[in-house]
Amino acid sequence: MILHNTQRSRRTAFTLMEMMVVVAIIVVLAGTGGFLLMNSLENAKVDTAKTKAKALGQAVQQFKLKTGRFPSNPQELLSPVDTYLPVVDQEALLDPWGQEYQIQVDEESDQVLVTTTSSKGAQIVVVVK
Incomplete structure (x- = not known):
């Protein structure tokens, strides 16, 4: 005689606890990725x-090579020296944070x-020879 378990499991959905664990994992992953x-x-x-x-x-x-002197202010770099084009454009005088x-x-x-200076306050220094 073979006995079969006739009781079937009625569990077909996730429990609230399971859903909360999944949401918590997603929040942790998203926070780490965002950082x-x-x-x-x-x-x-x-x-x-x-x-x-x-x-x-x-x-x-x-x-300096073109004029024999250094510019007295950065705005001089915007005006043409010996060509029809300026040495730099206005955007070149601004850093990625919008500061000059x-x-x-x-x-x-x-x-x-x-x-x-960066947005976090770090000093950025470049020396050109």
């Missing part, structure tokens, strides 16, 4: 700021120091 994404975006802006600062320092050096780069020139060593 990593924001950190990556800030790092990309810092890298962009360094690249633009180096290009701006090179533009100051180019201005600070330019300092050491005329003895012909070094250009370009600085700015």
Whole structure:
């Protein structure tokens, strides 16, 4: 004689506890992913700021080569020197956070120091020789 269990399970849906665990896991994963994404975006802006600062320092050096002197202010880089085009455009003077780069020139060593500050307060300094 073979006995069969005739009782069938009536459970066909998820319990509230199971749903809460799944939602909690999703929230943790989304929070971690959001944090990593924001950190990556800030790092990309810092890298962009360094690249633009180096290009701006090179533009100051180019201005000196064309005119024999360093610009007295960054706005001089916007006006044409010996061509019909300016050395840089207006956007090149602004960092990724919308602030103007600070330019300092050491005329003895012909070094250009370009600085700015990130949104987190970190100082970004680029020296162009």
